[in-house]
Amino acid sequence: MLDPGDDDTLAAAFAARERWAFDEAYRRYAPSLYSAAYNVLGNAEDAADCVQDALTRVWRSPHAYRRERGLVRSFLVVCVRNEAISRRRSQLRRQHLEARLAAEPQEHEVLRAGDPIERDRLRAALAKLPPQQRVPLELAYYEGKTHAEISDELREPLGTVKSRIAAGLRKLAAALDTATP
């Protein structure tokens, strides 16, 4: 018997674009998705718009998600984050054009986690990374920079930056797994 509460059932139905699965995913993950957007944009209205637009785009893209992708939650969190990062880049471009806004720096809620246990685990896992992997990873995740921008900033070749970020993320995941109680 299929149970809509089961993650596998939800993922299969989501991949098949069944409407109930979209509704159920939204019901389950709205707080995570909103938080992901808010933590990038720092503004409630922008965050809500961002979630709305990202989910609408997913729903309208017939092949956006396939079963092999894995957890629907992770897929949607990344969709929303990427939409939020794209919006923030646009905002920053506008701000650069309007030089007077440069005096209003963007705030980042880096590692000010709601869950202190998760925050400490993440902080410890990041600290274990060698600086050449940790720094580009942090620039990408916390500052929303593209790998080209990171390459410019660190004066490292694009391919090197890409490899270090990929290796850093793998190591971070492994360290988080090891630290799992």
Place this chain on the structure above:
Amino acid sequence: MNERDHVGENAALYALGALDEFTQSAVDAHAAGCAACSRLLGAAEDDVARMAAAEPRHQPPGAMVRRLRPNLPAAHAGLLSWGAFAAALLLAILPSAYFWQENQAMRAAMTARTDAMSRLAGTSVRSATFTAMNGGASARVMYAPDGSWYVVLVRGAEGALDVAWMHDGRRTMLGTVQPYGDVAMLYLPKSHRMDQLALVEGPRVVAEAQLAYESK
């Protein structure tokens, strides 16, 4: 890259949001037709979702929920009527009720919610306690007599716990209890009765609850 290229190391960059829009679109297009790259992306997305889970949580405004709601099909809209309203009230009230015996400071909050409680007084609620758990943790489930919703509450758990429905010799995972202060909770709207629930930590069942119903 273009959409014929495999994703490779771009998976991590994609999940972190570090690709330019052109490359991101190429990754999307390629992954739509490539199972191996979809798996690669999914793994990187899991890693980034874990990082995101360590960041501050924010409650979405009601307006955000309402904006998507008009798109819900009629069958779902029905679920969002009184049943969902009662369930939402329960979500607000039950954690307080759970704390009440130990924390007298919650009295004021409980009093302030008397109106809401009186609404619920007309709704029959059943409950069952999970078998004793290790480490002093305790858990119970409150549920509707017709099986239309369940709320699982866990206090004092050290790690993440999943809730499973045990039936026909099988285990169907229902979800993970989410922390609300010291209490972790999972709300499950359902359309059928479940006789046995289990709390699962990793592969191991750590507690079970038997749910009783009146015959239909």
